[in-house]
Amino acid sequence: MGIVLGPNQYGKAEVRMVHVDRSTPVHVITDVNVTSQLIGDFSSTFATGDNSAIIATDTQKNTVYALARTGGFSTVEEFALRLARHFVGPYPQVTGARMEIEQYGWDRIHTPDGAHDHSFVRGSAEVRTALVMKDGDDEQVISGVAGLVVLKSTGSEFWGFPDVPYTSLVETTDRIMATSVTARWRYTGVDVDWDAAFTAIRAVMLEKFATVHSLSLQQTLFAMGEAVLTAHPEVAEIRLSMPNKHHFLVDLEKWGLDNPNMVFYAADRPYGLIEASVLRDDAPPAPTAWDGVAGFV
Numbered sequence: 014m015g016i017v018l019g020p021n022q023y024g025k026a027e028v029r030m031v032h033v034d035r036s037t038p039v040h041v042i043t044d045v046n047v048t049s050q051l052i053g054d055f056s057s058t059f060a061t062g063d064n065s066a067i068i069a070t071d072t073q074k075n076t077v078y079a080l081a082r083t084g085g086f087s088t089v090e091e092f093a094l095r096l097a098r099h100f101v102g103p104y105p106q107v108t109g110a111r112m113e114i115e116q117y118g119w120d121r122i123h124t125p126d127g128a129h130d131h132s133f134v135r136g137s138a139e140v141r142t143a144l145v146m147k148d149g150d151d152e153q154v155i156s157g158v159a160g161l162v163v164l165k166s167t168g169s170e171f172w173g174f175p176d177v178p179y180t181s182l183v184e185t186t187d188r189i190m191a192t193s194v195t196a197r198w199r200y201t202g203v204d205v206d207w208d209a210a211f212t213a214i215r216a217v218m219l220e221k222f223a224t225v226h227s228l229s230l231q232q233t234l235f236a237m238g239e240a241v242l243t244a245h246p247e248v249a250e251i252r253l254s255m256p257n258k259h260h261f262l263v264d265l266e267k268w269g270l271d272n273p274n275m276v277f278y279a280a281d282r283p284y285g286l287i288e289a290s291v292l293r294d295d296a297p298p299a300p301t302a303w304d305g306v307a308g309f310v
């Protein structure tokens with residue numbers, strides 16, 4: 014019996030970078046947080062501290078900045094692929110890479126003269142994400158969104174659940190439904206118009222959230238995932254995590270007031286947590302593409 018090194022990866026986490034495309038007077042800014050990790054044969058440093066195979070995490074950080082300078086920044090997916098391809102190939106000990114990017118939104122400031130060329134206001138807390146897992150020539154791209162906060166003020170019911178011991182929830186045919194969607198979807202290939210796909214998939218999810226008359230958050234989640242897969246053959250599977258951000262009707266009776274679904278208490282915890290993956294039953298699974306994803310999504 015011996016003790017051996019198991020799966021491992023290393024790199025620089027959370028390289029914060031803002032790229033300014035100044036090719037025209039109308040600047041385009043991209044604000045990202047990049048985590049670069051390499052996979053391969055690095056057993057010598059774990060075993061003995063022999064670093065001869067180690068491309069320093071500092072070098073990985075510098076490479077993020079350098080590639081943005083030399084090749085610009087178009088989309089999180091394209092940049093993550095470019096970064097992975099930079100490291101996987103030239104160095105025999107590097108057999109794979111895991112590149113994860115979060116992108117924060119900035120909107121142009123609108124003045125009376127219109128959208129400003131080079132002044133921005135930070136957008137919502139919504140984050141666009143990309144995860145590239147490269148293993149030799151195999152490349153898996155998982156795109157996503159986190160913090161997509163949505164609410165519908167009617168069109169949501171919850172009833173028909175069993176009255177088991179300790180059940181006290183009252184059935185409702187009209188409630189607020191709100192959630193913060195975290196979603197990641199895996200593409201079948203890498204020949205994708207990343208921006209167009211992201212925009213369309215986000216729009217499909219929002220449309221379904223709005224238009225499904227919901228009998229449960231679970232039903233809404235599945236409908237959103239199903240709609241994405243139906244509209245996007247280039248997507249193999251989608252995982253969704255949706256907290257049920259409860260809004261409780263405030264009892265105003267003791268002050269002689271009724272409350273016909275108008276005044277709610279927005280609770281922050283505890284919250285229901287509904288999570289599922291929705292997939293094509295004929296799509297080849299790629300479980301390792303999801304390695305290192307913390308939590309369900």
Ligand SMILES: O=c1[nH]c(=O)c2[nH]c(=O)[nH]c2[nH]1
Binds near residue numbers: 182228230285
């Ligand atoms: O949409 C819901 N799904 C549940 O599983 C659940 N459970 C609960 O208490 N409220 C809700 N709402």
